[in-house]
Amino acid sequence: MxxxxxxxxxxxxxxxxxxxxxxxxxxxxxxxxxxxxxxxxxxxxxxxxxxxxxxxxxxxxxxxxxxxxxxxxxxxxxxxxxxxxxxxxxxxxxxxxxxxxxxxxxxxxxxxxxxxxxxxxxxxxxxxxxxxxxxxxxxxxxxxxxxxxxxxxxxxxxxxxxxxxxxxxxRPSLLDGDPETVRDAFGFDPAAPLIYVTGGALGAQAINNAVRAALPDLLPLTQVLHQCGPAEANGDYPRLLAARAALPQDLQARYAVVERIGDELPGIYAAATAVVSRAGAGTVAEIATLGKPAILIPLPGAGGDEQTRNARVLADDGAAVLLPQSELTPERLVAEVRSLLDDPARRARMSERARAHGHxxxxxxxxxxxxxxxxxxxxxxxxx
Incomplete structure (x- = not known):
């Protein structure tokens, strides 16, 4: 049968x-x-x-x-x-x-x-x-x-x-990412931390604006790979490229911005020290399953505020940081990233708790x- x-x-x-x-x-x-x-x-x-x-x-x-x-x-x-x-x-x-x-x-x-x-x-x-x-x-x-x-x-x-x-x-491929492919592609230093920032396929202008303003203070702490969404969706890509060009040469090398992410995603997750992202169902499932420490910035009011509920599942268990968009400022973003990078034991606990929610x-x-x-x-x- x-x-x-x-x-x-x-x-x-x-x-x-x-x-x-x-x-x-x-x-x-x-x-x-x-x-x-x-x-x-x-x-x-x-x-x-x-x-x-x-x-x-x-x-x-x-x-x-x-x-x-x-x-x-x-x-x-x-x-x-x-x-x-x-x-x-x-x-x-x-x-x-x-x-x-x-x-x-x-x-x-x-x-x-x-x-x-x-x-x-x-x-x-x-x-x-x-x-x-x-x-x-x-x-x-x-x-x-x-x-x-x-x-x-x-x-x-x-x-x-x-x-x-x-x-x-x-996606099963996310479980077997090779971090070296991403470091080689973007010229990142394997000895320095890497933060992956994403607002989803179309990007998130509030996150993009905060990152752009925070770059001078953020990049001395960490390398950043920023998926900002296509220019036709939010217009942010050229502005972020201009912000990168205005940085000192040594900081430029620590920041990469792209409109879209495709087959590189498994390697990005493997290389990332932590993730800054929206809290859509798919992204939260990926973060949980892969055990990635994360700062989640839910899309306000999405589908009965479902993104906030998704984020709370992890945040209430110490598996992620929930940062409401209403509280998102460049200074707050830098402070939250610094707090994670300065505390490896906390990141390890977050990773363990996140995996408990993943399948x-x-x-x-x-x-x-x-x-x-x-x-x-x-x-x-x-x-x-």
Whole structure:
């Protein structure tokens, strides 16, 4: 029975945080048994490109964003959601998958509802510390809700779904980074500390501004690799290059700024003494799993302030520093970095506590839960 092709429908997208867990778990499932995947998502969403890169057929359905407030778009989307359910019903009736794997976001809701109508088992995964509105709805229809943090279970108490804690998958390549590749590429001194600063794929202007003003005081303490986001997103890249050019020659060599980070990320994490970043679900999962001391600056008000909740999971356990954006100044940033660099024992404790919140095997755990839900035996090698 275990060798029969597993037909799995992936439902989710909208942001990279909803896409990456699907891609990572898909890799594990493909290693374990023959699968026939299909990705259901939105028209024009980033999930379509992710599915293409992963070699997964993709079908778009009408989707409407779920909002807690009234707007003209709310009325339009209220119509699109049931249309999405009808479209998902047609696809699922034709495909007849063994299981639906949803990764949250409003894109996933119609397919999870349709799976319930057709009696197809489904699992939905929540990446953040707050169970979002989409997964609160999904929990009423799916069989299993997979959580990243134990503390999230209370938010869906009494729902239909059984909860399991799997963690949030990160890219396997991040576990095996080579620090020398990054030091060589940017000319960094291996004997000096390195701080990796990131505001996410599009950058964070508040962080970029603070770093730019702090450079004269920050660089005597540490080298800095700064991912600032593309110039077309925030306009900061040329300003940061100009700030670098205005520095003394010896300090210029200690600062590198780039718009985007790609395949270099595993090496960057391996080389970094600490990280300064936003607190998106994916970044926090990476920091925790890799045990990196971090100063987390949550995006204010994001999705019910979910980034602050993500950061608090680590900060309340001494695994990270939570620095609210309202308190972010160049002086405060320098002081927090100095405090970390001056106390190796504290960094070691933070690293240990961070790893306690990480799940290097999150994709394996999700694959286990999906196979179990589909009535497939979990291979013994997967449990070792």
């Amino acid at each position: 275990g060798s029969r092709v597993l037909k799995v429908v992936i439902a989710g997208g909208g942001t990279g945080g909803h896409v990456q867990p699907a891609v990572a778990t898909l890799e594990v499932l493909r290693r374990r048994l023959p699968i026939e995947p299909l990705w259901i998502g939105s028209t024009g969403g980033i999930e379509a490109e992710a599915a293409h890169r992963a070699g997964v057929p993709f079908q778009a359905i009408p989707t409407g964003k779920l909002r807690r407030y009234l707007s003209l778009r709310t009325a339009v989307d209220a119509v699109r959601v049931p249309l999405g359910v009808l479209a998902a019903l047609r696809i699922l009736r034709r495909v007849r998958p063994d299981v639906v794997f949803a990764t949250g976001g409003f894109v996933s809701v119609p397919t999870v509802v349709a799976a319930r109508v057709l009696g197809i088992p489904s699992l939905s995964h929540e990446q953040t510390a707050i169970v979002g509105l989409a997964n609160r709805i999904n929990a009423r229809f799916c069989n299993v809700l997979a959580l990243t943090y134990d503390s999230s279970a209370a938010m869906v108490a009494g729902s239909r779904a059984r909860t399991v804690v799997t963690g949030n998958p990160i 290097a095997d999150a994709a394996e755990r999700l694959a286990d839960a999906i196979l179990d839900l589909a009535g497939r035996p979990v291979p013994e090698y997967a449990r070792t």
